[in-house]
């Protein structure tokens with residue numbers, strides 16, 4: 001039987017959840033507070049405009065399709081959403097505050113407003129999808145102490161770029177709740193999802209579910225830190241990280257998240273690692289436990305600048321007179337998201353050393369990038385429409401993001417367009433053989449450099 005659900009927050013998490021529910025035959029009301037974004041979504045859904053507020057595979061097409069099928073509507077009216085639903089999914093942002101703690105005020109505000117609207121006897125489900133620290137469900141429960149509300153912790157495990165697919169075909173659904181009827185209702189709600197993916201339903205208490213989300217991300221982040229340490233070693237003593245990681249990864253226990261990079265970024269890993277550290281500290285964790293996490297954070301920060309260090313080794317610390325091309329502004333391929341991307345740290349550091357930069361990204365917008373960059377003076381940055389334009393008359397190229405269109409640049413093109421073909425490959429996506437016996441110099445993360453000394 002189709003259910004009636006409200007989803008609060010139409011970012012990529014909420015939108016993916018809303019579309020996945022609608023595609024599964026349910027009626028979904030998407031609630032978005034930002035009226036500009038709300039109108040934009042509505043106009044897009046109605047075919048009145050063709051650009052979408054974010055780049056995320058299939059979300060645009062499916063929004064229109066589910067809207068037209070009348071299974072998905074949008075509103076900024078919480079009362080309407082509460083009165084026409086049996087469960088509410090919370091997918092509002094929980095950005096990091098200065099001290100590493102996640103900002104929860106929006107979540108609590110929605111809980112408070114919902115409690116004010118909801119009929120006291122009506123059975124209702126509050127489902128937290130946003131990433132929130134352990135103990136949050138307990139605080140939310142307090143807002144509903146006079147109601148008949150099941151408070152569920154149901155973290156999302158989707159990655160940007162594959163958000164809808166990850167939601168439609170979950171490898172597991174983690175549900176934290178106190179009451180059996182709530183667990184039963186959630187099992188029922190997700191049964192068609194898990195049937196599709198043959199995934200697991202993991203029922204547990206709220207705190208365990210809350211920790212599961214952080215633990216999953218911190219362990220994946222730790223993999224990347226270890227991969228980058230290994231890649232840095234391979235570069236110095238000889239060896240090729242790409243070969244090493246495959247050799248390591250044949251053991252199924254460590255088969256993924258071992259590609260070297262200029263550190264992890266995005267809206268989840270950095271924030272969640274910081275919040276995890278904060279939670280450990282609050283819980284009185286041992287100094288050594290804290291030191292492990294601190295070392296991860298510090299290694300990741302340093303990793304973002306390894307190409308800059310190789311560049312200053314090559315050109316010296318004064319980069320005035322130097323023009324540097326940058327291919328890729330997003331934190332990974334497949335998204336328009338530039339939050340905590342390596343390009344931010346790289347560009348700031350280059351500008352600090354006096355360089356000019358020419359940047360190109362297939363999906364990031366200039367507005368969003370400049371907002372995340374937060375520099376007052378962006379005059380040393382030139383935004384280019386093509387990757388070729390971004391390397392024309394440059395003294396070096398840095399590749400922070402692994403967009404597939406960057407992987408076959410053509411040695412002749414590089415030599416023809418660049419003033420000095422010095423390539424810094426932050427993802428080891430180029431074939432090193434391309435550069436042997438050429439005018440170019442090639443630096444990567446996990447292989448020894450090829451430096452043209454002629």
Ligand code: UDX
Nearest residue numbers: 156157158159160257258259261264265266268331332
């Ligand atoms: C992540 C988790 O994967 C997802 O389960 C969680 O719900 C949200 O956080 P996302 O931030 O979209 O998703 O990106 P992900 O693909 O996990 O990559 C995170 C960062 O790690 C990126 O900067 C990526 O480039 C980097 N990375 C990933 C590596 O450096 N090496 C790898 O092998 C994998």
